[in-house]
Amino acid sequence: MSLKKKFLKSKPVCKVTFVLAKEQAKDAGNVKLVGEFNDWEIEATPMRRQKDGSFSVTLDLPTGREYQFRYLIDGEIWISDPESDKHAFSPFGDCENSVVMA
Template identity: 85%
Template sequence: MSLKKKPLKSKPVCKVTFALTKEQAKNASGVHLVGEFNDWDVAAAPMRRQKDGSFSATLDLPAGREYQFRYLIDGEVWISDPEADKYAFSPFGDCENSVVVV
């Protein structure tokens, strides 16, 4: 998993690419990016399957903020991003949410 950030010079926005390798996605048929930036809507941000079996999604996020997020694999398995900028306790269980700082 990895996060790539590209700040835009013309706007206070950062293009953030979220990615999962094929192995990290565990041969999933579908992965969704779910977080504060989409009100934790499990259907709002489907990630695109790449030719190599990995998944990715790019979002334009307002700069100067932090966003908690997780990945939802096949609508059943939640995973965090081990390469996140930091982590935050989730009030919905004994897991940690990933955090991206833009």
């Protein structure tokens, strides 16, 4: 799992690519990116399977903010990103959300 960021010079936007590695996705049929940037809507941001078996999606996020997120595999398994910028406790259980700083 990893985050790739590209800050745009022309406007206050950061292009963030979220990647769930093949090892984490295992035999997933689908993976969704769920977080504050899409109001935690499960179906809002599906990720695409790549040729190497990983899943990825790129979002344009306004800069100067932090966004909590998690990955949802096959509608059942929630995974945090250990390589995110930081982590925050989730108010829904004893898990941690990943955080990306744009």
